[in-house]
Amino acid sequence: MSEIFTPVRVGRYDLSNRLVMAPMTRSRAGDDDGVIAGYVADYYAQRSGAGLIISEGVYPSASGKGYVSTPGIETDAQVEAWKKVTDAVHAKGSHIFMQIMHCGRISHPSMQPDNALPVAPSAIKPAGQTWTAIGQQGFVTPHELTVLEIQGVIADYRATTRRALEAGFDGVELHAASGYLPEQFLSNGSNKRTDEYGGTIRNRIRFVLEVLAAMVEEAGGDRVGIKISPEMNFNDVVDDNPQALYWELVEELNQFDLAYLHLTRQGTPEMNYHTLLRPRFRGPYLMGAGLNKKTAEAAISAGKADAVVFGELFLANPDLPERFQQGTTFNSPDRSTYYGGDEKGYTDYPTLKVAEPV
Template structure:
């Protein structure tokens, strides 16, 4: 174990994004968007308070109306949404921070009440996930999806391309393609949710095809060096499972490497928000497939973060829930100060309470 923590607070570069330290704010869904899926002015305060992070990955944001899976989550497909996000990026940049937007399509993790009239969730296959989502009526079982037709997939890729362009228009420094946690791209990757018999199903090469096409399209649109990707090889979140994740995700990362010059790959190690060792998995082998910046995530404390950075096993470490109650997390880690604990009752939905009213040190 290393006692020299300077590496955690040293600057680095993720693609074309210069960051002041190696502490990344992970994307955190807070369910506080307005009815038209526009982020509120309060979100500018929230993200601005946390601008001392080397990089903020803003909350998962749907690329289209059909991509929504939870109540009051923001979008990036309308002019009003772009304008709402621009106020947030302006605030973060005014405070010296860097921020990227996580591009999200939930696929089958949705409910008909959250989608445009007459629509049902879409997925690689018409398999209902064994999970719930949050609607106006509280937690409800997700709706049974329909399988995306082959001729719909180019339009889906185009939705990601447009969303990436919109994010840059809104002032983001880049985007992160959400391919983790059992959402749409992850559903295509895994044989537990992908039972297709066409060019997007069956073999590992076919199941990694949509990931490759989406990330390639985004990289072509805004530049590879402003495009990151999030993966979660072993999480069971949202009924995600695969019969053999090691070769699957090694090939997925190899295909991302083949795009060339991506800003980073961001990997959740273990079960999201839980057991880091839920499945035997060789993360070092995964890392060896990618020559670009590597961000690790899931239950890291300061010492563990310093150790992996010192060993060269990662270039940055993402912290999620600690940023909720500690807007000045970077300074608290620097001083080895105690961390405040979040109020579980105000994590999702509501206003400023439990969102922007957590105090910084000394206030």
């Protein structure tokens, strides 16, 4: 049997296999109320063959929203809708962590309360555009958070962690990848602060560590994970010494006894971050991005990862674990239905034909 299908302990939980469904924004919530549609529970339940599901990014406060029709978990209606998801996944015997995603400057006033400016560590406009309810719009120069406001954002992560647990999630993942707010603090291209949150690496990692401390106080380290993506350079976030930055960050993560470290992207040909950082982290290691069955199995058997994370393959193949086991082909993802829409391209990907009983 493939080692992917052996059980593994991740934080507080014994997962039935080492397959993890990647967090994927699918924009199936009401744009006004941030409440996920009823069929979202079906989507996650269909993919419960994974030992662990990481939910799409959920904003920790209205100002953390950066994409149209993405969900929140602030209001009672939002929490109630998520309960249906966690119940459905648990009924199928799987586990689900909620990803907390604050987009920071990767947003637009049209998505912000009172059309305010998005927030960031520094007032630096990212290059590029974003899709909004009023069409394609250029990013704007964000509002630089004051120290007091930073404390407010951290409090939002704490409250969101509490609400995620109330909604039945097994844990929470801090989205510190892909150029969103936590990575904006980490990286010296987007963080030019001169106070205790900017400058040295020690100062730039402070925000992430304080957010994690708050989340861990609510949930316990064994119900908190973190996702990072060194040198992905997505959303115009760059750092001029990422090896040193992540080397120090990961060492500091060890103090929290986290459920896992989730790292996507191998890095550059010169620098394989899995090789660099996996030995540095004392805890379960989730490897993601660009994997297939063969590379995932190789990573597990070589001890390079404890679990393997699949995005697009899981999106298009609700029964991915079964397909891996049977060695069959895969459905292709329909990229036109990734973000927004309805059940089409969401809950209607076919599973393998079940043999008729004779």
